[in-house]
Amino acid sequence: TLAQRAIRERKSLLIMDAQMDSRVSTSIKIIGARSVMCAPLICPQKTLGILQIESKSKDYEFSKADLDLFTGIASQVALLIYSAELFDDLKRANERIASENKNLKKQQKVQSSFGNIIGTSPKIKEVLELVKKVSNAPYSVLITGKSGSGKELIAKAIHYNSSRSGQPFVVLNCAAIPHDLLESELFGYEKGAFTGAGETKQGLFEVANKGTIFLDEIGDMHPHTQAKLLRILQEKELQRVGGTKVIKIDVRVLAATNKDLKNAMSSGEFREDLFYRLNVVPVHLPPLCERKEDIPLLITHFLELSCADIGKHVKGFAQEAVTLLLNYSWPGNVRELRNVVERIVTLAPEDSMLGVDMLPPEISNKS
Numbered sequence: 001t002l003a004q005r006a007i008r009e010r011k012s013l014l015i016m017d018a019q020m021d022s023r024v025s026t027s028i029k030i031i032g033a034r035s036v037m038c039a040p041l042i043c044p045q046k047t048l049g050i051l052q053i054e055s056k057s058k059d060y061e062f063s064k065a066d067l068d069l070f071t072g073i074a075s076q077v078a079l080l081i082y083s084a085e086l087f088d089d090l091k092r093a094n095e096r097i098a099s100e101n102k103n104l105k106k107q108q109k110v111q112s113s114f115g116n117i118i119g120t121s122p123k124i125k126e127v128l129e130l131v132k133k134v135s136n137a138p139y140s141v142l143i144t145g146k147s148g149s150g151k152e153l154i155a156k157a158i159h160y161n162s163s164r165s166g167q168p169f170v171v172l173n174c175a176a177i178p179h180d181l182l183e184s185e186l187f188g189y190e191k192g193a194f195t196g197a198g199e200t201k202q203g204l205f206e207v208a209n210k211g212t213i214f215l216d217e218i219g220d221m222h223p224h225t226q227a228k229l230l231r232i233l234q235e236k237e238l239q240r241v242g243g244t245k246v247i248k249i250d251v252r253v254l255a256a257t258n259k260d261l262k263n264a265m266s267s268g269e270f271r272e273d274l275f276y277r278l279n280v281v282p283v284h285l286p287p288l289c290e291r292k293e294d295i296p297l298l299i300t301h302f303l304e305l306s307c308a309d310i311g312k313h314v315k316g317f318a319q320e321a322v323t324l325l326l327n328y329s330w331p332g333n334v335r336e337l338r339n340v341v342e343r344i345v346t347l348a349p350e351d352s353m354l355g356v357d358m359l360p361p362e363i364s365n366k367s
Contacts, residue, residue, distance in 0.1 A: 001023075001025050002015065002023050002024055002025065002028075002036065002038050002052070003038060003050045003052065005023065006038045006039065006040045006050050007040050007047050007049075007050060010040055010042055010047060011040070012037065012038065012039040012040070012067055012070065012071040012074065013036075013037070013038045013039075014035075014036075014037055014062055014064065014066075014067045015035060015036040015037075015038075016035055016061055016062070017034070017035070017061075018033045018034055018035055018036045018054070019033075019034065024036060028054060031054070031056070032056045033054035033055065033056055034054075034055055034056055034057060034058060034061060035054070035055045035061040035062040036052065036053070036054050036055075036062070037052070037053050037062050037066065037067055037070045038050055038051075038052045039051045039052075039067075039070055039071050039073075039074035040074070041074055041077055041078035041081065042074075042075070042078055043078050043079070043081070043082035044082075048078055048081050048082065051070070051073070051074040051077055053070065116153070116157075117150070117153060117154070117157060118294065118297050118298050118301045119291060119294035119297060119298070120293070120294065120297065121291040121293045121294045123286040123290060123291045124286070124291055124294060127154070127283060127284075127285060127286075130281075130283055131154060131157055131158055131161075131283060132161070134158060134281045134283070135157070135158050135161040135162045136161075136162050136163055137281065138252060139252075139280040139281055140233065140252070140253045140254065140255065140277060140278045140279075140280045140281070141155075141158060141254045141255070141278075141280070141281045141282075141283055142218075142255050142256070142257070142261075142275075142278045142279040142280075142281070142282050142283070143155060143254065143255070143256040143257075143283045143284075143285065144256070144257055144258070144261075144282065144283070144284045144285070145256075145258065145284060145285030145286070145287070145333075146258050146285075146287045146333055147258045147332070147333065147335070148332045148333035148334055148335030148336055149258075149285040149286070149287055149288070149333040149334060149335075150285055150333070150334050150335075151216065151256040151258075151285055152171065152214065152216060152256070154283060154285060155171075155212075155214040155216075155254045155256065156169065156214075158212075158254060159211070159212040159214075159252075159254070162212070162252075164210065164211050164212055164252060167208075167209075167210040167211030167212070168207060168208050168209075168210070168211035168212070169208075169211055169212050169214065170204050170207055170208040170211065170212070170213045170214065171213075171214045171216065172185065172186065172204055172213065172214070172215055172216065173216045173217055174215055174216065174217045174218055174219075174220045174221045175216075175217035175220035176217075179222040179224075179225070182221070182222070182225055183224075183225050183228065183241055184197075184201070184203070184241045185203065185204060186203050186204055186205055186225070186228075186229070187203040187205060187228065187238050187239070187240055187241060188200070188201050188202045188203030188205075188206055188238075188240040188241065188243075189201055189203075189240050189241035189242050189243070190240050190241070190242040190243040192242065193240070193241045193242020193243070194241070194242065197242065200240070203238070203240065205232060205238055205249055205251055206238075206247065206249065208249075208251045209249050209250060209251060210250055210251075211251065211252070212251065212252045212253075212254060213251050213252070213253055213254070214254045214255070214256070215229075215253065215254070215255045215256070216255075216256045217256070217257060217258070218255040218256065218257050218261075218278065219257040219258070219259035219261055219264055219269075219270060220259075223268075223269070223270075223271060226270065226271045226274050227271065227274075229253075229274060230271065230273060230274045230277060232249070232251075232253075233253060233274075233277045233278075234277070236248060236249060236250065237249065253278065255278045261275055261279075262275075287330070287333055288330040288333045288334055288336075288337065289329050289330055292326055295325060295326055295337070296322065296326075298334060298337055298338075299317060299322070299325065299337070299341060300316075302337065302338045302341040302342065303316065303317075303341055303345065306341055306342045306345035306346075307345060309342075310345060310346060312345060312348070312350055313350060313351050314345060314348050314350075314351065314352055314353075314354055315351065315352065315353045315354075316353065316354065317353075317354045317355075318353055318354060318355045318356070320355070320356050321354055321355055321356050321358070321359055324356060324359060324363055324364055324365070325337075325340075325359070325363065328362075328363045340359075340360060340363070343360075344358045344359070
């Protein structure tokens with residue numbers, strides 16, 4: 001048929017004498033059509049259908065100019081239909097993503113609960129009791145402790161057990177970003193603020209609005225940026241880099257450091273006024289060597305996680321290996337313990353007992 005040919009050839013067709021043309025179907029002839037125009041509805045991925053019009057007038061036949069106009073109309077119709085389909089696809093995708101995000105937030109909240117902080121030692125119990133008390137307070141919290149002791153885990157526990165748990169939790173490691181980029185990352189920037197600023201961008205404080213921002217390694221922040229952070233804490237407002245508009249924000253600030261900020265204040269590396277703004281509620285995480293009674297629980301926890309991740313079963317650590325793990329000083333703290341367990345599980349044979357031979361040399365004293 002005429003429609004099939006238009007779709008197959010992906011081009012518009014004009015029939016000047018429909019009654020005599022064999023390509024025109026009987027049904028079109030019966031209604032008395034004199035001339036016919038047929039245009040495929042073409043979109044990038046497929047042909048959606050056709051648009052067809054017939055003229056019964058004896059005094060007027062469709063012309064080439066009419067066909068050009070009709071082809072243009074068909075292109076616009078195809079675009080509208082294609083856009084509507086894309087909109088429906090996008091709507092369904094957004095609904096799916098929203099559902100996945102909701103489930104992910106629920107899962108993340110469970111994973112960031114107090115129950116995920118492993119330990120029964122008096123020192124870790126004291127930390128957890130303090131964290132429970134400060135979770136719903138609106139104030140800033142300064143979390144101190146050596147690298148790898150679990151400061152971000154404590155920050156997540158505070159956020160996800162607070163009234164802001166349904167809002168964003170944004171993390172930034174101040175030591176991981178160069179000084180000249182840190183301000184634009186935190187506070188955003190306006191289009192043209194500097195070379196490469198092709199468009200306006202929100203900073204992480206705006207992204208975290210109504211929620212919590214966790215500034216890890218706050219002790220590495222440049223004093224100039226510290227001054228801007230102090231203003232945000234005092235005034236609850238910011239200005240993007242290169243901008244003049246004042247933007248109101250509502251963000252709870254949690255900060256962490258492995259440095260001695262009081263020494264940093266004495267040397268002028270850290271602002272005293274910012275320290276007291278952040279240190280409303282101090283939370284100190286003890287190093288692993290000061291809570292060794294938690295090591296067996298942590299080993300069991302990380303073994304379960306690692307076996308689940310890899311899909312492997314091991315019987316556990318032999319007692320001699322556990323003794324060596326307990327006697328090790330763990331300078332890298334909980335992070336180092338987790339890495340050691342993950343490495344051992346990765347290399348261990350299926351269904352094996354993990355003995356001293358599986359331990360790293362620095363722990364087994366075999367160098």
